[in-house]
Amino acid sequence: MLKYIAKRLVMSIPVIIGITILSFGIMKLSPGDPLANFVNPSISMEDLEASRDALGLNDPLHVQYFKWIGEVVRGNFGYTYSGNHQISALIMERLPNTIILTLSAFVLSFVVGIPVGVIAAVKKNSRLDYSLTFLSLVGVAIPSFFFGLLVIYLFALVLGIFPSGGMENIRAGYTGFAYFTDILHHLILPAIVLSLGNIASVSRFTRSNMLDVLKEDYIRTARAKGLRNKVILYKHAFRNALIPVVTIFGLSIPFLFSGAYITESIFNWPGMGQLGIKAIQDREYGIIMALNLITATLVLLGNLTSDILYAVVDPRIRN
């Protein structure tokens, strides 16, 4: 088991390197000159060249790459063009907020999606199953900006039980536990909106896996042993049905991360999505590259987690 995890970790090293090369390449290919925005129009060509030299922009590409990567591993993503803010500081201000939102949506997707799928499978072709099928179709089909607005209208404007946006009640200045519940209060609507599509697909996937597993020979064996239905369903069927579900753990991370861009905009959630959209509008390549790199690394981590979980639930993978 440990050997397997170590092997998977080693295998992801070249992927990480690949990601950084790609990020760097895209940055280099993007049009425009980093100096163009800052220089005094009256500067001489020689001085311009001199400052290019000083900034290392005339170095061979691989030298530039190694300099850049050297900074990146130390957490330095450079400075923004306008205002000269430290990019890593901007990101660190936002990243935790996005992680809170994405992680909540992630947990919600599986904590709700898996049981719903199991229930639908166990009660196959019942009215409950049909209703759940209908709801998940709606869940997959409805665009999140529309669902988000609907939810805001209903729960924030009409019922007034949840705030319509933001992450905390700044004026209240809560601390300690009250601060925590305040954030939770703000988190519920965006987390539901962000996870809706995922809940729907996780539950569909769980249902179909569960139905496939229930047709397996070993389920018939379990029945022939006179085991109780609960044991057959949960010990024998559910655990096998969970194996493929684990693979979408990893897949759902990039899905939720990109979904967060939209959800954060709708709910005014101060996360990376907001930062990213603003960066794209302002052509802040440094921020975009940093976000790409972080997102790609998270995707990689997600896949790694999936693979490890896969081995945890399926003994056939371990050796």
Place this chain on the structure above:
Amino acid sequence: MSKTILRVEDLSVRFRTEEGVFNAVDNISFTLEEQKTLAIVGESGSGKSVTSLAIMQLLAENGHISSGEIYVDDENILNMSSSQVQHNILGKKISMIFQEPMTALNPILKIGDQITESIIEHQGTGKKEAYEIALDTLKQVGIPSPEQRIKQFPHELSGGMRQRVMIAMALVTRPKIMIADEPTTALDVTIEAQILNLIEQLKSTFKTSILFVTHDLNVVADIADDVIVMYCGQIIERGPVVDIFENPQHPYTKGLLATMPTLEDHKGELPTIQGGVPSITQRPGGCYFHPRCPHRMKKCETQSPGVYTVGQQQVKCFLFEGNKEERNDGK
């Protein structure tokens, strides 16, 4: 006289298919005596598995028992609720082993867990005691180094070993009846012989009666006491194993024997029967076997024959119409 342990009376099984509702098993009756082996033989598609699964009440969703009674220890299990059957019959009085050892075990549970859960369920023993019993049973089914095997997963075992595990799993609760549905068909010949020996030997150690299902008459000769020959969901001949082998009466039984490689001398005079078993949706009128029968007569095409006694055997065929009629099974 030995005691009857399983009695099946007029059992019929129906399946709903896209083309309508069809009988897969048609009014069959038989008994299994204590500590005997009854073999059900027939080509693939003749209704052997459906019969076994009907007894276990494990038929597919589109199938149901449309008539009949199944007595285990003189109690009709078809009158029991499904939870009673689960608690008192399955895995406790009747166990079943299946054809495919590769898929019949749960891939993510350890061998030990899969064996002990039956003991814990049916005998209420603690985990530790169940583990000891499981270990002991693994020894009895001839698994080398059972202390290691018990901690392994099914994929770490060969097909033959897995089938031994299945047998251990079936016998660990000391059931009175074991149904074995083609337990050696998926194995190669040498392993097959070992497993057959094992079943034969365990029958006396565990004092179990066996319902042994196979398409291969070869297998039956050594282990069965009595034989039932099935065709298209009906029993077309039955009798003690010696008589069936030495004196087969029904043209179908003769045909089955003729295809056996060990009976070289029968070849030629008994041509092997052509074709295969028709599906349940395409059974012919009259005697189901008539389209393939070398001795068919006019009435075979329209009437279903009665069952006639020939020596120790009962045969469902018009060729024996002059003999004593036993009963008219079916239509």
